[in-house]
Amino acid sequence: MTRRTVVADTRSFRSDIQGLRALAVGLVILAHAGFRTASGGFIGVDVFFVISGFLIIGLLLREAGESGRISILDFYARRARRVIPAATIVLVATAVASAYVLPLVRGAEVIKDSVWAAFFAANIRFSLVETDYFSQGEPPSPVQHYWSLSVEEQFYIVIPLLLLAVAVVVRRRAGEAAEADRVRVLRRTVFVVLAAVTLSSLAWSIHVTATSPTGAYFSTAARAWELGIGGLAATLVWGRAPRLGRWATEAVLAVGLALIAFATLRFDAQTAVPGSAALVPVLGSALMLAAGSTTGASSTYLFRLFSIAPARVVGDWSYSLYLWHFPVLRLCEEYWEEPRLSKPHLAVALVLIFALSAASYHLVEQPFRKGVRWRPRLRAITLYPVSLAMVVVTAVGAHAWVDGQIAALEDNPGIAVSDYGRDGLSKDPTVALVEASVLAAQDDRPVPGGLEPALGSVRESVAPLGDCDYRTGTRKLCAFGDPDAERTIALMGDSHARHWSPAIDAIGREHGYRVYVFVYSGCPAITFTRLTDGGRPWTECADFKEWALGQVRELHPDLVVLANNAYQSAAMKKRQVGALRDQLELLRPLAGKVAMIGDSPKLPKAPGTCISERDVDLGDCLQEPETGPTRIQGQFRQTVEDLGMTWVDARRWFCAEDRCPAVIGNVVPLRDREHVTVEYSTLLADPIAAALGIAEG
Template sequence: MSEVSQATSGTRPGSGFRGDVQGLRAVAVLLVIAAHARFDAFDGGFVGVDVFFVISGFLITGLLVREVATTGRVSLLGFYARRARRIIPAATVVLVGTVAASAIFLPVLRTTEIFTDALWASFFAANVRFAVVETDYFATDQPVSPLQHYWSLAVEEQFYVVWPLLLLVLALVVRRRGARGGGGAEMSLRSLALGSLGLLTVASLAWSIWATYDSPATAYFSTFTRGWELGLGAVLAVLLATPVRRRLPRWLLEAAAVVGLLAIAGAVLLYSPQTAFPGYAAVLPVLGAAILLGVGGLPGGERTGVARVLSLAPARVIGDWSFSLYLWHFPVLRIAGAHWGERTLSPLHLVAALGAVVALSALTFYLVEQPFRRGRWWRLPRVAVALYPASVGILLLALVAGNGWVDRRLGVNDDNPAITSADYEGGPERISDDPARALVQASVLAAREGRPVPGTLVPPLRGIRQDTAPLGECDYRTGTTRLCPVGDTDAERSLVVIGDSHARAWTPATNLVGERFGYTAYNLVYSGCPASQAERLDPETKREWPECNDFKQWTLATIAELEPDLVLVSSAALPKVIGLDGSSVVGFTKPRKFRAVQLDGMRRELEMIQALGPDVALLANTPKLPREPGVCLSSGVSDLGGCLFDAGADARRYQKGFAKVARQVGATVVDAEKWFCYQRACPSVVGNYVTMRDSEHMTTAYARTLAGPLAEELGLETP
């Protein structure tokens, strides 16, 4: 990703510089940019990153092998000094620039999370950060971070923590064997390096295949699943370290080069973001890149048609700029899209964004990359290595300044009062006698009038996405089967809450109901796993989900054992599920079949619970909003009207269907929409409470305010 030859002219045999490698880097970065710019024909352009990995492993290992062959050792200080000069300056400039641009152009809610991403990226751990976020169910609706592409840089640097150390150990082993100098030592080291690298590469590929099958979201970012790609480039570098004297037929070299190029092109055209990756799929572009590098390193390979095209001056220039282009393109495209409110940029905005990418990349290459790589002062290893802590310090200063700016933006509304129902009593529109509904109604009227956003929001916008209802030691996603009684734990009566993350969002209210009305409460909730006899597939692997199925069976068995007085059910209609025929898979793309499966699954679930004896109530119809309230409120809107949303029609339709089924089987139905919306309009703020932490889950604070209305709706009485 980051290593590039210092030369700037064409291929010169014997010089160590290869123009075709620069051209291949240009191909890789252009593919990545095209994919991220969402050109339909380049959906698979993300494989450009894999091409980069092979090139990086090839170039870095070539330098290391030549150093060992010349000096008999590996200078770790020298190696990391070179990496620091090459990586740190440009990467830091882009990090600081992204932090500043995010603070200026993006909603505050997103900005604070990007600050966290930047800190992880500065320690070359962005891949760990994004792997964790991607596997969190609660993060699935979050926009992509403009720093997500730093994951690949983290993979490289983690690989290069291990590989030079391994080569150093191998060199020491050779020296201890007494093979000092001469071809014997070189061949001995070459054999050891090939054996070690080959073993690690095969192991990494095997793990990549398994991990991609088992957990695609985390496998995508893992150094262990990507290491074989760098390793293959390294193996190739070791093989080519010994000059090849025999010339292969020209036609064979030409054919091999074309095959390599077609392998990469085939991956670009055949793959899409839905392709399980890396795994088996990564083999095609990786082998293609390795073939091109290998052919170009053989006698006569630099004169193949493919190599000559890749060595053309425009390709070499893009190859020279490729690191800066890679660093800048993603934050510019993502921040531009978020600022202009376009998931796919319009042609005019796309041209403007790509123009900014080219300009920033050129400036970064000439004013940052080149001076640090060529400056005499920076060639001192100890000075160069000091760039690592210096970059972290610079970023921390930028984050402090950014947080100050965020606080200033958040403080704009400090003096604005909360909305109250009394504000609209006696007005032209009759206010409900129900206090909870009256406050929702008043909040909608306030938004329609353009009232300012209240100053003291509950919860605060900072960290609102993490405002997830706590489960203590009973987060059943961990595999535990223990019980965690809450509410009034000494009560003789009990209630059980079951369902997915929507049920979890209700638990602050139901816990308080239990405490106030004399119920021991049990929260048997599993995010992403609805309380339904419709079998949902694993949302990550798209295969059977035994953990969810086992949990649902355990839930019914636990209800039978607890013999609760009341069971509260809340779930969303989540894809994909097994069809009624037991073999087909249906999702939102087949709405009629999907609806039929969902309603049948809910009906059977409610009937099975009723057969166990408790009263059953369905908590239905919390709205699904088109935008996160916290993001909207922190995006610089001048009044509440800018964050007044319509309830999502599709989700509402499914929830109304669940309610109809529940009534048919004799269960109680609590239609929650009245506590969030009035006349289908849903305010982001009710009173001074932010109702939703994302587009469809309640904040814990607002859920607690619904404990009383919920108990009244259920007809509960104090003991």
């Protein structure tokens, strides 16, 4: 996103591109601020990608055409001056503000996110933790929008080197040819190479968007074609101003704008992007950029509309606006405890966004871009390590402050059944501890110290799968429990089966069972296969379930244990109970015994997040489970019992009389709103073994 926009052939200032930038950042802010009429405003990022590809590849082409080469050091020096200073300031400010404003658990996560973002790897971070960009459960990270900056910078690691190679080859082969001929060959060669990269990326994007939407959203490989489309448009107009009459140009601009408007108004969180759907705003942006390069462009109404002074100012500030808007909106929502800001608070947030952006543009962006101090390229390149050092030092300090706040809880006592006597409590010690923990919350006792898992690592308490994480495509068999045992247990299901795997592993080790864990997040062990977010068949899930069933057939385990989430979509509500019955019937002849573990409760707020808020006690975090999943789990139970199979009622180990404590004894039972921590799952090994008939109760 360079500030002075240059047309490749004339080098004249393109004021209309500043207006297009203003439109893109405006759409993104409207979408993230919650304006329903701009539900597809997130496509502003796609518009930015096309603009970036058009400008950056256009500048590299011009350099290659003039000198026959590309200076990689000069390129990265320009990127450093342009991108790093403002991005660093916002990261540092956001890390500090998050440590102070957010609950301690979330603040610690944002600090980690900031470090990843400083390495231009935010997209990798959010893809690895399987962040859902449109998730309504947990608020997104205030620096989640840095994923797009990471995609750009990763793209620009490869493309300059590729274009340099093309330029060198063309220069050597052209020899003494006339400059015009060399430029023509360079344009043609670059177009072919860039088209190959773009089409490959587009094909991959369509595939991976259908099979792994979250991963595709953050993927550089799945997004590169958007920058490539911009680069192809720049290649076509480079070195010439295409002749097109005023009204023809007006029509092309109007079509491009209409495509962007259509995507803004019709796309929403369910739209499968960045696959084929993203072609709509991407092609619209490319048409507007190409049309603005024609001879008749400057006289058109739309060109002049996008060139008016307010649009140019917002376009100038667009980079800072993009950086500041998301953390300000997210932290304001947290500060005012509003999932969606009220109109007065939104107005305050927008004023703050524009004020910070104006200051950032004038005091940070411009001095680094235009000041003589950072003009030498080697000095500019040092901005990379300086930025990393600043963010890492800030992160270490902020994390130490968070750890200090958590350490202040250490002297608070844990919860024991003996605190409330035995009268009135269950004779089952595990259930009695839950009941005592509910009483402790009703007494507003402080959050205990010595929590397991530690409060700062609650979200990381995910059951390990070793080499058998089947989401990676592997088809290995991993023996957990007692690998040398003759008896066998097979655990099947989705992520809600995965969170029971530490308990089943412990049972196997204690009672002499080999344990095989056939789990795949989001893919329940039923005969009906969910569709992807784009509405396509989820073939990876179907293929895995067919393979897993074949493995169970060969193993013929002594016990098969199922556990599934209760899905709330219309299709799953209609089909999942009957499909569970069919699955259980399939498994009956393949195992000595079939059982199902009921689900953990789904709570309004993650326990770890709640107890890490400031000035809260256990009573503030005593919650009631959501009724929808509870009702569906009841249908699961009826199905299992009707078939004469074993149902394990897990709800009693989390809640008493529909009151679910955030801490049970000194253990945090859930890592988020519904998934069991490794520590609590392991703690429940003995009661689960008793419920399954493996051990005495």
